[in-house]
Amino acid sequence: MLRSRAVGIGSSAPDTVLPNADLEELVETSDEWIATRTGIRKRHLLKEGEGVTDLAISASNKALKLAGVDGADIDLVVMATSSPDDMFGDACVVANSVGAKSAVAFDLTAACSGFLFALVTASQFIHSGTYKKCLVIGADALSRWVDWDDRNSCILFGDGAGAMVLEAAEGDDTAGLLGFSLHSDGGGHKSLTLGYDGEERKLGDKYAVTKGRYGSLGMEGREVYKFATREVPRVLTEALDNAGMGVEDVDWLLLHQANIRIMETVASRLGLPMDKVITNLAEYGNTSAGSIPLALDEAVRSGKVKSGDVIACAGFGAGLSWGAAVIRW
């Protein structure tokens, strides 16, 4: 079987930074409460005139450069996002901008699990021999969906993007995506929502449609917390099993950057020390589909993650959806 190997990574976040202290002026909260309960100290926010595609293009160009791959050689672009600039999809615009003119490109929505699901999806095209080079992007600006008057949720989210270049690792069974496991459960859907709401618009006497817009992100924080700490250790164990590996083989644990207490609980349940956990949550908050590649990019560029290291990644979020992937860098 052909394996998909990650050969480049890049990330991008907006320049505007909102520290916890400035959130104290918007809602009844404190830097101390946010830092203690979540581990978040700041978040980066898009400003007017900036878009999710700008972040995705910047992250993708950095990933292509690190990989030494020309955009023109990319066969497939998958962009995970729940906050596109255009609801019809951003992937085609990004592909065009990075020179991936002959690639097929599409968006994929799986909220905070989006990057994990996109990584596995693109890898299947490589595993089947259909495509040789893929660009996988996770990019979100949940600042667009957050209710900035709701202290339960507005403190958590920030904007950011990451991108990964995958190649077929022919004949090398030790490289790339070694195992994965994905799940979803619509029974838990109400814990994280971003619903469409509209009013009836009559079309003459016989017909009517519903015209409206998407509302604000709704979240039952405690339910999401319980779901994540229950399912993430389980799905990581499944992905490791599928890779023929155990926890002792893991060099780095990289979870969706939602809450440091979730990371501590998952690491402890797996028996992994916190110095094996990759996190940049303090700087960016929860960047949804952007969080895993954004954290991995920083860990690779700082020299923390080295060639050959085994990284156990897990994403979780709305759907409910969750998944894990074991990657050899």
Ligand code: ACO
């Ligand atoms: N500042 C101060 N006090 C607050 C704040 C705030 N920002 N937010 C809530 N509180 C208060 C509550 O009102 C409550 O007060 P009460 O006891 O008087 O009722 C108290 O703090 C405790 O609230 P809890 O909700 O129990 O706090 P908890 O310790 O559970 O932390 C948190 C809340 C941080 C949201 C946590 O539950 C969490 O991280 N959950 C997971 C959320 C998550 O990961 N969401 C993203 C999913 S990804 C996706 O797909 C979008």
